[in-house]
Amino acid sequence: DQQVKQNSPSLSVQEGRISILNCDYTNSMFDYFLWYKKYPAEGPTFLISISSIKDKNEDGRFTVFLNKSAKHLSLHIVPSQPGDSAVYFCAASSGTYKYIFGTGTRLKVLA
Amino acid sequence: NAGVMQNPRHLVRRRGQEARLRCSPMKGHSHVYWYRQLPEEGLKFMVYLQKENIIDESGMPKERFSAEFPKEGPSILRIQQVVRGDSAAYFCASSLGGGNSQAFFGQGTRLTVV
Numbered sequence: 409d410q411q412v413k414q415n416s417p418s419l420s421v422q423e424g425r426i427s428i429l430n431c432d433y434t435n436s437m438f439d440y441f442l443w444y445k446k447y448p449a450e451g452p453t454f455l456i457s458i459s460s461i462k463d464k465n466e467d468g469r470f471t472v473f474l475n476k477s478a479k480h481l482s483l484h485i486v487p488s489q490p491g492d493s494a495v496y497f498c499a500a501s502s503g504t505y506k507y508i509f510g511t512g513t514r515l516k517v518l519a
Numbered sequence: 520n521a522g523v524m525q526n527p528r529h530l531v532r533r534r535g536q537e538a539r540l541r542c543s544p545m546k547g548h549s550h551v552y553w554y555r556q557l558p559e560e561g562l563k564f565m566v567y568l569q570k571e572n573i574i575d576e577s578g579m580p581k582e583r584f585s586a587e588f589p590k591e592g593p594s595i596l597r598i599q600q601v602v603r604g605d606s607a608a609y610f611c612a613s614s615l616g617g618g619n620s621q622a623f624f625g626q627g628t629r630l631t632v633v
Contacts, residue, residue, distance in 0.1 A: 451610050451624035497561060505552060506575065509561035
């Protein structure tokens with residue numbers, strides 16, 4: 409039972425444009441959401457998070473939007489850069505340490 | 520301040536052997552988590568430990584897998600009598616506290632069972 413879903417396994421975007429990565433979840437008890445970025449042969453690196461009491465959190469070029477009624481969150485990267493090419497994982501937790509991860513979306517930013 | 524250190528980075532074991540994966544958390548972190556990533560899948564929670572205690576091992580396979588985090592030294596994930604299906608990347612993470620404390624991940628150990 410996949411509680412956190414990333415339905416797009418891959419995404420290609422031109423440099424300078426916006427990248428939008430999507431994530432859906434099924435468990436209404438989740439109250440904390442995170443995005444991690446992963447390069448090949450490296451561990452996941454924390455990118456940005458959002459609590460369920462908010463609907464938006466922004467950090468530089470990265471913005472995460474949360475739509476609780478739709479159980480959907482998205483990560484926007486503007487402008488996209490070639491160095492952003494990586495696999496992005498969405499994760500969720502319900503007030504505990506146990507993160508439930510999605511299967512990831514591979515982003516490729518074309519120069 | 521060194522990050523989460525995992526070793527070895529790559530480990531090859533024959534079927535039936537034992538695999539030991541080590542994780543040294545970030546300095547000052549007493550909470551350690553182990554995750555497994557199978558090919559083409561996301562990371563799956565395995566176990567959560569604090570110093571000398573297993574808090575949650577609900578993601579651990581019932582047999583052959585064990586984890587510890589002794590008072591001194593790194594956390595160890597031990598897999599006995601490895602099988603081909605154990606081949607995966609194993610990631611360790613640590614955090615300052617529990618709850619929604621941000622977890623920092625190590626670079627992972629890639630286990631290959633031949």
